[in-house]
Amino acid sequence: MIRIGIFGYGNLGKGVECAIMQNKDMELVAVFTRRDPSTVKILTQGVSVCHADNVLDFKDKIDVMILCGGSATDLPKQTPYLAKHFCVVDSFDTHAKIPEHFANVDASAKEGGNIGMISVGWDPGMFSLNRALGSSILVDGCDYTFWGKGVSQGHSDAIRRVEGVLDGKQYTVPVKEALEAVRSGANPQLSTRQKHTRECYVVASEGADRAKIEKTIKEMPNYFSDYDTTVNFISQEELNEKHSGIPHGGFVIRSGKTGKNLENTHIIEYSLRLDSNPEFTASVLVAYARATYRMHKEGFVGAKTVLDVAPAYLSSLSNEELRKTLL
Amino acid sequence: MIRIGIFGYGNLGKGVECAIMQNKDMELVAVFTRRDPSTVKILTQGVSVCHADNVLDFKDKIDVMILCGGSATDLPKQTPYLAKHFCVVDSFDTHAKIPEHFANVDASAKEGGNIGMISVGWDPGMFSLNRALGSSILVDGCDYTFWGKGVSQGHSDAIRRVEGVLDGKQYTVPVKEALEAVRSGANPQLSTRQKHTRECYVVASEGADRAKIEKTIKEMPNYFSDYDTTVNFISQEELNEKHSGIPHGGFVIRSGKTGKNLENTHIIEYSLRLDSNPEFTASVLVAYARATYRMHKEGFVGAKTVLDVAPAYLSSLSNEELRKTLL
Numbered sequence: 001m002i003r004i005g006i007f008g009y010g011n012l013g014k015g016v017e018c019a020i021m022q023n024k025d026m027e028l029v030a031v032f033t034r035r036d037p038s039t040v041k042i043l044t045q046g047v048s049v050c051h052a053d054n055v056l057d058f059k060d061k062i063d064v065m066i067l068c069g070g071s072a073t074d075l076p077k078q079t080p081y082l083a084k085h086f087c088v089v090d091s092f093d094t095h096a097k098i099p100e101h102f103a104n105v106d107a108s109a110k111e112g113g114n115i116g117m118i119s120v121g122w123d124p125g126m127f128s129l130n131r132a133l134g135s136s137i138l139v140d141g142c143d144y145t146f147w148g149k150g151v152s153q154g155h156s157d158a159i160r161r162v163e164g165v166l167d168g169k170q171y172t173v174p175v176k177e178a179l180e181a182v183r184s185g186a187n188p189q190l191s192t193r194q195k196h197t198r199e200c201y202v203v204a205s206e207g208a209d210r211a212k213i214e215k216t217i218k219e220m221p222n223y224f225s226d227y228d229t230t231v232n233f234i235s236q237e238e239l240n241e242k243h244s245g246i247p248h249g250g251f252v253i254r255s256g257k258t259g260k261n262l263e264n265t266h267i268i269e270y271s272l273r274l275d276s277n278p279e280f281t282a283s284v285l286v287a288y289a290r291a292t293y294r295m296h297k298e299g300f301v302g303a304k305t306v307l308d309v310a311p312a313y314l315s316s317l318s319n320e321e322l323r324k325t326l327l
Numbered sequence: 328m329i330r331i332g333i334f335g336y337g338n339l340g341k342g343v344e345c346a347i348m349q350n351k352d353m354e355l356v357a358v359f360t361r362r363d364p365s366t367v368k369i370l371t372q373g374v375s376v377c378h379a380d381n382v383l384d385f386k387d388k389i390d391v392m393i394l395c396g397g398s399a400t401d402l403p404k405q406t407p408y409l410a411k412h413f414c415v416v417d418s419f420d421t422h423a424k425i426p427e428h429f430a431n432v433d434a435s436a437k438e439g440g441n442i443g444m445i446s447v448g449w450d451p452g453m454f455s456l457n458r459a460l461g462s463s464i465l466v467d468g469c470d471y472t473f474w475g476k477g478v479s480q481g482h483s484d485a486i487r488r489v490e491g492v493l494d495g496k497q498y499t500v501p502v503k504e505a506l507e508a509v510r511s512g513a514n515p516q517l518s519t520r521q522k523h524t525r526e527c528y529v530v531a532s533e534g535a536d537r538a539k540i541e542k543t544i545k546e547m548p549n550y551f552s553d554y555d556t557t558v559n560f561i562s563q564e565e566l567n568e569k570h571s572g573i574p575h576g577g578f579v580i581r582s583g584k585t586g587k588n589l590e591n592t593h594i595i596e597y598s599l600r601l602d603s604n605p606e607f608t609a610s611v612l613v614a615y616a617r618a619t620y621r622m623h624k625e626g627f628v629g630a631k632t633v634l635d636v637a638p639a640y641l642s643s644l645s646n647e648e649l650r651k652t653l654l
Contacts (some may be wrong), residue, residue, distance in 0.1 A: 018587055022466045043475070043587060098654050099647070100404055119654055128654045129638055133357055133453070134615045135653070137607075139349045257581035258610055260345055260370060264602035273510075275591035280464075283585055287463040307639040307649055311456055315462035320426070326462070327425050327455045
C-alpha cells in the first residue's frame, strides 16, 4: 500500500481523497489543514485530520504527500519546504514561474533525498505532455491550446469584485470556427479574441446600474478587454441551480506536415471534457503520486514534471500486464 | 548528431528517411535492403544503400537502427538479431504477439548491451500511451479505440485475392453514432459491427460476376463477415485517382467517473487524422530513436516500449527549454 497524505483540504484536497478511494493500492494516512482540525470533516472513516504545523510527525508514516494549496502563495513556499521531508506532488500552475519553482523544489528535494513532482494536473500536466509529444513527432507544425468550455475561477472572482455584483460565474469558451480552422490543417494565426470568448453570469444587487456593471466587466484589462465578452444578468437562484458546477476542459491540437515536399498533413488532437475540474486534477495527482513512489524506490530524487515520468509508472498494472492488455 | 540507419526501404523506410531530414540533430548513415542495392534509389544525397547482409560492417557507425520491415515475418527475426549489435527501434504491431517479441528482443538487446525499442508507431504506440494514461487517471471507466477513416492494407490485400478482382482498396470507418454514444459518457457496450463499417472499392475484371464478388467479400470470415460492408465497383482509373493515398487515423477515448458517489463524468479523447499512415508512423519512430539514443547514453539496456519512455527524451529541446516553453 502506498501511504498518502493530503496537505490542504479545499476542493482539490477533497478530490484527492475521493481519488484515493478509487485506487486500491493506496491508503490515506492523514489530512493536514491550517484550520482548526476539529472543524474539518473528511469523508474517509478512521483517518485523522491534523494541523499543518504537526506535519513532520508523519515523516516516516507517509510515502507521498499530495499538496492541494494554491499556486499564488501556498505552493511556492509549501512545496520546497515539504520536499525536504517527504516525496511530494503538487499542481503548481503559474506557467511563467515554473522554472523558478522547479529550481526551488529541486534543491530541497535533493537535500532531503526525495522527489518533488511539480505542476501535475491537466494544464500544466496532460496538456503539456501532449504539447511535448505532438511537437516531437510532427516537427514541422504548429501547436494550439484551447480551454473550455469551463469555469475560470480567476475570472469569476474578478466579476464578483465589481461594484454592485453579488455573485457571478465566468465560462471560457473556445471559438468553434477557430477550432475548425486548426483542425483543417491550415495552421492559422489566431489572436486572443479569435480563440476564446468569455460568458459571464452575474447576479446584481437590487438597484445596481446594470449597464455600468456590464461595461466595467467588458472593459476590464487582462481579464476581459481582449475578448468578446457577453454578460448575462440572472437571479441568485438561477446561478445556484444552473451554474454551481466546476466543469472545464479544452483541446491541444498539433497540426504538422511530413513527406519529401511536406505534402502530407497530420492532425493530432487531445481533448478533455470534465464535469469537475478539481476532481479530474486530483485523479491526475494521484496517478503521479504512484509514479513518484515507484520512481523514488528506484532511486530517483529531485524535482520532476510529467515530462520526466515514463507512463508505465502511472498504472497500477505491472509492466507485463500493460504490454499484454494495453499496448 | 544522432547517426541513424534504416533497415528496409518500403513505404515506412521512405517515411523514416523524410522524417530524418526534418530533424536537425539526426543524420542518415545508410539504408539497408535485401534487394540488389544498385536497384534502390533513395532521396538523401551522398548516403549509401547497402545490402542487408553487410549491416554488421556499420556496428560502430550507427547509433540507432530503425527497422522498417513487416510484423508478420521480418521483425520477429530481424529485431532480436539486430538488437545484439545495435540499438534498434521497430514498429512491431501484432498485438497478440507483443509479449513474445518483447522477451526475444529483451534477451538479445541485453546480451549486446543495447536498447530494443519495440512496437513504436500509433497503434501500438501513441494509442497505447493514451490507453495507459487514460486508465491510470480515470480508474473507474471504460476504454474505447476506434480506427479510421483509413486504409487497411490487410483488408485491401484480402479483396485483391478474390477471384475476378483486379485491384481494390478497403477503408475502415468508425460508426459516428457509436463515437457519439461513447463521448456522451454512457459507457455503451459495443459489438464489432456497431463500432466500424468497411467500405470497399473494387476493380473487377471484364465479364466478372460482380454479384458473386460482392457476396464473397461480404461473407469473408475474420475480415468482413462481422461488419456492415459496402462494395463499390469502380474503374482502375478512378481507383488510381481517388484512392491512391494511405490515409488513416482513429480515436482513443477514456470515459470515467469520479467523486464521492462517482457522480462526475470525464471524457478524455485522443485522435489522429493522418494523410499518410507510413509517414506518421515514421515520424513517431524517429522521435523514439532520439529517446533510444539518449536513454542508452544514460545506461538503459534491454527491450522497451513507449510506456517505458519519459516524454522529455523524445524532444530535441532540452529539459529546461521544455519546462519554460511547453509545460
